[in-house]
Amino acid sequence: MKPMRNHLWLVLIGLLLAVAGCDERDLATPIDNPQNNFGNGTIRRIVCLAPALTQMVVDLGLGDQIVGVAINDAAAPAGAVTLGTYQQIDYERLLQLRPTHVLMLTDKDGVPARLEELSRTHGFTLAAFDYPNGMFDVYNLLVIRTITSQTPTYDGDPSVASVLGVQDVGVDLLQKLQDRLDAVASITSNAKLKNVLLVIGTNPLTASGPGTVHDEVLTKFVYANNAAQFAANTAPVYDRERLLELKPEVILLLLPNAAPLQDIDQDPRLAELRGLDIPAVRNGRIHLINHPLAALPSTSLPEVVVEMAKAVHPDLASQIDAAAAKKK
């Protein structure tokens, strides 16, 4: 009798697990909402497999039509289903979402073959864009450029905005983006050029080198000299002697969601800088930019640029705020 009872427990646990696994959550959320008919009546069910693209779609006013996102997407709207990374996509869940558009950024590995096949067999639009390496790329990603076009499915897709059929909204958004950045630059370009080290990692101290979006916004819009401009790679690691040589006047720690800075003698993230005779340490010019979207090469950049500009040029903070708010 006793073994029989044990088996009964196993069967019950199995049934419970099976019931728990049958989750039908939010599959029908956006498509059943009549307000999601956008413009010409198109109903979109958008999957964004890169946070930078999610932010663009949200800023294009289509955040409520996003049904799926990649893991750790700081820009994801509430309720969007997580589908893994762009390289490790949960295809079954992706198909359950019945997407109309799948947007992604690609690297040298290109588009996953299975995703291409599914886009053909299930008829969703697959738009894959190269990773942006500068502001021009970000602009193009939003409204202008034809990027990856390896299969007929997305051949000729010009940009995120046009793929989603909101080219006009995209053009407006791009204009606002450029206006805000130009507004900041118009203030900062009058200031004295500062030598700024943009730190993207601590222990070991890792800087943002040349050829990155953040290098470009730092030099063009914050109006500062990137102390790591002569590095041969995009994320150089520096020791203390090299920091002495670079002599940064300002150090910006670009660490999304990081806890606020403590005193330099207390904060372990600043341990490498302790006691260094460089202007940034001498004058207490170490600032944290912990905006959740700080690392995204996307439409959120103007907000990050405003924070960076105010940190580098504190005497111009009120003017920068005023100019940015005016253009917003």
Added chain:
Amino acid sequence: MQLAHTPERLAIPAGRTGAIIAALFAAMFGAAVLRLCLGATFGLPDATLLTLRLSDVMAAGAAGFMLAVSGVGLQALLRNPLAEPYILGLSSGAALGVMVQAIIRLELGLAAGANHLGAIGGAMVTMAVVFLAGRRRGVIDPLGLLLTGVVLMTINGALVMLLNYWVGPGGIKENVSQWMMGYLTQSLSLTQIGFVGATGLVGLGILLAIAPAMDVASFSDAEAISMGVNLRRLRTTLFVVSSVLAAGAVVLAGPIAFIGLVSPHIARLLLGPGHDTLLIASALIGATLLILANCASIAVNNAFETGILPIGAFAALLGGPVFLWMLRPHLGRGVS
């Protein structure tokens, strides 16, 4: 019991042993002087630069000798020539500790200490688990220890991957990845580095004191016991000292493999298997290799503006070919 005079030890004359150790010491000293002169510019440094460079020399030297001595201890303990500090999962434990610490920092918004605190915590917890699980009837079983270490290494690696996935690229992934490549600490003071190095010297001293017993323990258990060696005490001492040395090295330079494996072998090729000279020579070789690796990293940065590259890679690039060259006459002996 004259444990110090085994037949193998007598094969190398004392005078030659002394000369080789003196040469190794000179090599380490030369490497240190080279590093003190080599920075962003080459030449005698001023007081500020001297402090910074001395910090690197001390950290590299201490980490190198601690890894090498730890490697000797573990090879004796496990009777396995491929044993090195990280085969017991200490490296992966340290990485897991750093990851957990970074998550605490990220999720709870706390400034939860520098990486080395997480590293030493993770390594020590792993060491305790391996120690408790790798015993049979209260005595450390080399095979059990090895297997437990490998399993722990796998589990730690899996947890690191899962946490990495969970936290993602917007969080700590990149930073921890950088740390795991092996960089000399830039956040410890000379005093703190000196303290870790002194701990290493104490460990070296303990192992030197039990070197004759280590010689005997390289035979079978029965032979070692019949010659009066307390295997339980010896193995516990070897395990604890080797683990603490490896954890100390992780604090100074992150998880660096290879030094702990290759330094004892180079020393053995030069001086034979006697553990007293082997420990000293390994320590000098490990320190020299890591200081030279640091020099190479600095030189490459000066030439190509690459930023400081991880010394772990340079240590393998420098030591690997030397080891292969020295090993050349011994290769193929197993083929009949």
